[in-house]
Amino acid sequence: MPLHSSQNNPSTIMAPPTNIIPTLTMEEEDNIVLARITNDERPLKRVIKKFHSYVNAAANPTPASKPADDPVQQMESIDDAKEAFLVELASLQLLLKKSVMTCEAETRQVENYQMERYKIEQEHESLEIQIKELKVALEHAQILRRRKMEYDVVAEKIHTLPSREELEQEIASLENDMAAIHSENETQEKMIQGHKSALDSIVAELASLRFLGRDKDTMSEAPSGRATPVLEVAAGLLTDAHTDASTRANSDMPTPSAREDAEEEKTSDEPESQKITDSNPDDDIEMGELEEDPKEKEAAVKKKPLAEELEEGETFDGSSELSEPPDDSEEEL
Known part of the structure; x- marks a missing residue:
C-alpha cells in the first residue's frame, strides 16, 4: 500500500508540511x-x-489476513x-x-x-x-360659515328695521319739516332784524332827546336861581326810560312778556309823576328849597304830557315847553 511505502521513505517523513488551504479572514x-x-x-x-x-x-x-470472499x-x-x-x-x-x-x-x-x-x-x-388640500378647504369652509353667521345677524337686524318705502316716507317728511323750520327760522331772523333796527332807531332818538334835554336844562338853570323839583323828576324819568330802552336793545330777541313788564313799569311810574305834578301848590316848602315861580309851575304842568309821550318812545321834534327862555324884562331887573 502506498501508506506503508510512505512511512518507510524518510524523505517523505522529513519533508515540511505545506499549507495548501489559504487562511480565512x-x-x-x-x-x-x-x-x-x-x-x-x-x-x-x-x-x-x-x-x-x-x-x-x-x-x-480485501486484506490478506482475511480469506478471499x-x-x-x-x-x-x-x-x-x-x-x-x-x-x-x-x-x-x-x-x-x-x-x-x-x-x-x-x-x-x-x-x-x-x-x-x-x-x-x-x-x-x-x-x-x-390632507393639506382638506385643511385649506376646511379653513375656507370655516371662513364661509363665519361670514354666513355674520350675514344672518345682519339680516336679522335688517329685518327688524322698517321697509324701504317707509324709510323714504319718513325721510321725506323730515326733509319737509326741516324746510319748514328753515323758512320759519328765516322769517324769525327777519323779524328779529326788524325789531333790532327799530330798537336801534328808538335808542338813537332817545339818546338825542337826552342830549337835547341836558342842553335845555343847562340853559334854563343858568338864568334862574330857583330849583325846579318837577323838572328833576321828569329828567329822572327820562333817564329811566333811556336805560330801559338800552337794556331792551341789548337783548337778542324781545318777548311779549318783557314788553308787558315794561308797560307795567311805565304805568307804575306815571302816577308818581302825576302825584308830583298834581301836588298842592299851597303845601309847605321843604328845607333848603326855594319858592317856585308861577311860570315854572305852569311849565311843569305842561311837561307832564310831554314826559308821558317820551316814555312811550315817540319822536321829539326839538321844541320843549319845559324850559322857556327868560324874558327881557327879567334880564333888565
Missing part, C-alpha cells in the same frame, strides 16, 4: 459560522459519509454502497431544490414587499397632499 469565518447556524448540514454529512463508504468499498481490496458478494456490497450514496445524493438534491424554491419564494415576497412599500409611500404622499 474574520468576515469569511463569520459568514461560515452563520451559514452553519442557519443551514442544516446533516443531509450533507450523510451524503459525505455514504460517499466515503462507497469509495472505501470500491477502492480498498466471493466476488459476487463484493460487487453486491459495492452496489449497495453505491445505491445508498445515490439515494442520499437524490435526497440532497431534493433538499437543495426545496431550498432554491424557498429562496425564490422569499425573493418574490421581498419584491412584493418592496412594491407594497412603494405603493404605501406613494399613498402616504398622496394622503399628505390630500
Whole structure:
C-alpha cells in the first residue's frame, strides 16, 4: 500500500508540511459560522459519509489476513454502497431544490414587499397632499360659515328695521319739516332784524332827546336861581326810560312778556309823576328849597304830557315847553 511505502521513505517523513488551504479572514469565518447556524448540514454529512463508504468499498481490496470472499458478494456490497450514496445524493438534491424554491419564494415576497412599500409611500404622499388640500378647504369652509353667521345677524337686524318705502316716507317728511323750520327760522331772523333796527332807531332818538334835554336844562338853570323839583323828576324819568330802552336793545330777541313788564313799569311810574305834578301848590316848602315861580309851575304842568309821550318812545321834534327862555324884562331887573 502506498501508506506503508510512505512511512518507510524518510524523505517523505522529513519533508515540511505545506499549507495548501489559504487562511480565512474574520468576515469569511463569520459568514461560515452563520451559514452553519442557519443551514442544516446533516443531509450533507450523510451524503459525505455514504460517499466515503462507497469509495472505501470500491477502492480498498480485501486484506490478506482475511480469506478471499466471493466476488459476487463484493460487487453486491459495492452496489449497495453505491445505491445508498445515490439515494442520499437524490435526497440532497431534493433538499437543495426545496431550498432554491424557498429562496425564490422569499425573493418574490421581498419584491412584493418592496412594491407594497412603494405603493404605501406613494399613498402616504398622496394622503399628505390630500390632507393639506382638506385643511385649506376646511379653513375656507370655516371662513364661509363665519361670514354666513355674520350675514344672518345682519339680516336679522335688517329685518327688524322698517321697509324701504317707509324709510323714504319718513325721510321725506323730515326733509319737509326741516324746510319748514328753515323758512320759519328765516322769517324769525327777519323779524328779529326788524325789531333790532327799530330798537336801534328808538335808542338813537332817545339818546338825542337826552342830549337835547341836558342842553335845555343847562340853559334854563343858568338864568334862574330857583330849583325846579318837577323838572328833576321828569329828567329822572327820562333817564329811566333811556336805560330801559338800552337794556331792551341789548337783548337778542324781545318777548311779549318783557314788553308787558315794561308797560307795567311805565304805568307804575306815571302816577308818581302825576302825584308830583298834581301836588298842592299851597303845601309847605321843604328845607333848603326855594319858592317856585308861577311860570315854572305852569311849565311843569305842561311837561307832564310831554314826559308821558317820551316814555312811550315817540319822536321829539326839538321844541320843549319845559324850559322857556327868560324874558327881557327879567334880564333888565
